[in-house]
Amino acid sequence: MLKINELKASVEEASILKGLNLTINPGEVHAIMGPNGSGKSTLASVLAGREEYEIEGGSVAFDGEDLLELDATERARAGLFLAFQYPVEIPGVSNINFMRAAVNGKREHEGLEPIKGKDFLDMVKEKAKLVELDGRLRNRSVNEGFSGGEKKRNEIFQMAMLEPKLAILDETDSGLDIDALRIVSEGVNAMRSPERSFLVITHYQRLLDYIVPDFVHVLMDGRIVRSGGKELALELEEKGYDWIKEEIGA
């Protein structure tokens, strides 16, 4: 599904990713944890195709394609989804029309006609149920005036609408209270399937109680320095990151 090999990236001449390796197979859920400034969000942005980041080396294969050759739109249409840490507000564009444009973009890529109005609304209704996104939020401008929890639920709603092959959740748990965390996690879990993979970026083990990962990786100073099963997250919760730093001699 995703094969990252020795990825190096910088922003404004500051080197952030310094040779990152990661392989995700279909159906797997990987979690990436790490201290502040270790490069977690940079990894998410680089994979989604944000142009401010300079790729300085390495390769990323996504479903057999060279991901780095695709622009942000093409990556999304190829089946990659990023749930933003800070979802963007777009005043004047209704959530529902935004999603219609997104769904039709994907359909165009697949050689399909634009979706029919009724089919689209049925789909919206079904997917909105997953994260309890009510009609009011569907018709409002994209994320405008949404609470933190509503924004994150909207991200998962969009993910459900687009049915990606790989979803990257960038600190989706930040700013969520316990109820919103449960709703968001249940939405994600409902979408787990043998074909769909997830990359969950988080600071806290808490999220991983709800979205149980197959693998946990520790990102530090632009590299993955340790990988393990879900118990690694518990160990990090208990002991922090310093012991890893010491072990790797950083």
Next chain:
Amino acid sequence: MTDSAKPQLMDRPKTEAKHAASETSGAAFLAALDGTRSAATSAHDEALDRLPVPHRRVERWKYTPVAAWWKDVLSTEVHTVQAAGCAANPVPGLDAYRLVFVNGIFDALASDLPVHSGVVCMPLSQKGDAAVQPVDAFSPETTDWFAGVNGKYGQEGLYLRVAKGVTLDRPILVHHHTTGSGVFNALRHDIALEAHAQVTLVHWSTAASSADGSVNILTRAAVADGARLHIDKVQDEEGQVRHIAFEDIRQSSDSHAEVHTVTVRGQWVRNDLAFRINGSGAHAELNGAFLPGEGEFVDNHTTVDHRVAHCTSSENYKGILYGKSTGVFNGKVFVRPDAQQTNAYQQNANILASDKASINAKPELEIYADDVKCSHGCTVGQFDSDALFYARSRGVGLEAAKAMLVHAFIGDVLKGIKVAEVRLEVEHRLAEKHGWEVWSDYPNDDA
């Protein structure tokens, strides 16, 4: 307070310096007009003599390049109306009365005048002895040279009178088309609504892609007590046509007047609007959207003059500038000493969609009353890169994402357009010009 002690209001025509080179150019332009056109009246000669020919050192013309006007070679050729092909309604599906003018000449065959009790509507040339709006110290003809030129040569246009309490059942579409080379088309519209009368006008300007020359349109409207005037104004002119338009609107008590201006296409466009609010309880509304492309110039100069108490005005202009285009926004709001309890709002926001585009934006508020609520805002920015990336990360193409942001940006202006068919056609024409998918795919929050 005596008159002399009152603050000097800037909207009174100042004695502005004449500029030798532009005076020579202006005189040559008028001489060429005299050689090829018949003047409607010579009454404006004196005013024209007194007014400075616009040039860059005149504040009102600081950002408006006029040199192109002096390069015209005026044609004496008469462009026949029948050849222009204006029989088709430019606004599909619009059920309206229609006055069609081609190169300033009334096209009777393409027109459909209202026959309605209490409504006098005809081409100006047929009004006979009926009176027009009197010219005074604030009239465009006595304050602006180009309007003075219109005063002298403008012979044709809309003549409209709506009697007390009468509401015209359909909008009036005034379509002006420009065709041919070396044209100078002057059109003047004279509108008077009696108390509580209501009318909606659609001013639609087009030009053939081979046309060159200029268009000069002056609209004067008197809106009596409780009357409502609504003008949707669309400029979609191809070719090398310069378009200058003046709207002079006088409002009485409890009247309501709106002008919504959308400039779709135009090589060189200047809109000069003035609302004078003379009666309490009146409301003025003026909105505009301009989206010039490569090489185009669009200038919106507006004046809202609050002369009495208890009135409101609302102004919202949005510009998106592409390629190597230039825009100007100048919004004057005067609140005179007697205009207490005024509520005036002005907003101008601009997006530079290209690093070669430029905008000169200048809000000017002069407030001489102390118990008023006036707010204004002016911004110049670029497309929100975070919003663009967000849309693209959902699989929306870059151009579609930009179109979405454009629609959101000017959506509030388009929403103000009163006639739905006009709004839809404007969206289609903008989409066509900029190569967007048709916007109806992205209706704005209508759901």
